[in-house]
Amino acid sequence: MEVVNINQKFSLFNEHWSPKIIGQLNGQDVKLAKVKGEFVWHDHKNEDELFYIIKGTLKIEFRDKIVTLNEGEMLIIPKGVEHKPIADEEVWVLLFEPSNIKHTGEVKHELTKERYGKI
Amino acid sequence: MEVVNINQKFSLFNEHWSPKIIGQLNGQDVKLAKVKGEFVWHDHKNEDELFYIIKGTLKIEFRDKIVTLNEGEMLIIPKGVEHKPIADEEVWVLLFEPSNIKHTGEVKHELTKERYGKI
Numbered sequence: 001m002e003v004v005n006i007n008q009k010f011s012l013f014n015e016h017w018s019p020k021i022i023g024q025l026n027g028q029d030v031k032l033a034k035v036k037g038e039f040v041w042h043d044h045k046n047e048d049e050l051f052y053i054i055k056g057t058l059k060i061e062f063r064d065k066i067v068t069l070n071e072g073e074m075l076i077i078p079k080g081v082e083h084k085p086i087a088d089e090e091v092w093v094l095l096f097e098p099s100n101i102k103h104t105g106e107v108k109h110e111l112t113k114e115r116y117g118k119i
Numbered sequence: 120m121e122v123v124n125i126n127q128k129f130s131l132f133n134e135h136w137s138p139k140i141i142g143q144l145n146g147q148d149v150k151l152a153k154v155k156g157e158f159v160w161h162d163h164k165n166e167d168e169l170f171y172i173i174k175g176t177l178k179i180e181f182r183d184k185i186v187t188l189n190e191g192e193m194l195i196i197p198k199g200v201e202h203k204p205i206a207d208e209e210v211w212v213l214l215f216e217p218s219n220i221k222h223t224g225e226v227k228h229e230l231t232k233e234r235y236g237k238i
Contacts, residue, residue, distance in 0.1 A: 001186070001194060001197070001200075002194075003187075003192050004192060004193045004194070005189075006191050006193065007191055022193075023169065023193065023195050024195075025169055025195045025215065025216075026147065026167050028145065028215070030169065030193070030195075030215070048144035048145050049144070050149065052125075069122060070124075072124060073122050073124050073125070074122075074123045074125065074141075074142065074149070075120060075122055075123070076120065076143075076149075078120070078144075081120075096147075096215060097144075
């Protein structure tokens with residue numbers, strides 16, 4: 001058992017769009033990501049995904065709307081729902097999702113990470 | 120899909136030791152709890168449990184040590200590990216855990232909640 005300080009973990013990396021695993025439980029990962037710019041349209045066929053904003057403002061584009069998430073806000077994106085995160089400035093995000101989730105679903109893109117590092 | 124503001128959700132209740140569900144995904148719950156005082160010794164036979172501190176300082180007693188969690192820190196307690204949370208002052212906690220988890224495991228206590236409200 002390890003006490004995990006979220007801000008200390010964020011200090012360990014600067015890469016954008018490269019989620020890092022900070023904890024695992026019940027087949028799920030807790031991940032941290034720094035994001036900036038536009039990500040790629042994708043969905044996760046079998047996995048719901050939780051975004052919780054630690055710092056900054058994240059927009060998430062859906063096919064029918066754009067949702068804005070500010071610090072201290074979270075959104076659960078149900079499986080199968082296409083989305084595209086957009087960050088005008090750097091945003092720090094905590095993710096909670098199944099350990100077997102693929103970064104960009106079935107989409108292959110230069111931003112796609114095949115695996116997640118642990119920090 | 121609903122944007123959930125954590126602090127706004129905390130403003131909706133004042134009860135201690137009564138976790139409220141604010142989101143569900145992949146068979147897991149995201150819950151919020153306000154806690155103060157001493158809870159009851161218990162474990163969860165089949166469920167790991169994540170504590171993330173939104174406000175205050177939570178001590179968690181284990182059979183062999185006491186762990187202190189401050190704001191912005193999290194701890195994953197593996198299934199089967201006995202624990203007893205203690206809060207000298209009110210603490211606001213976010214919990215991630217399987218939806219079928221029992222509040223105090225197999226222990227029955229006056230603080231035990233048989234079900235969790237949604238807010």
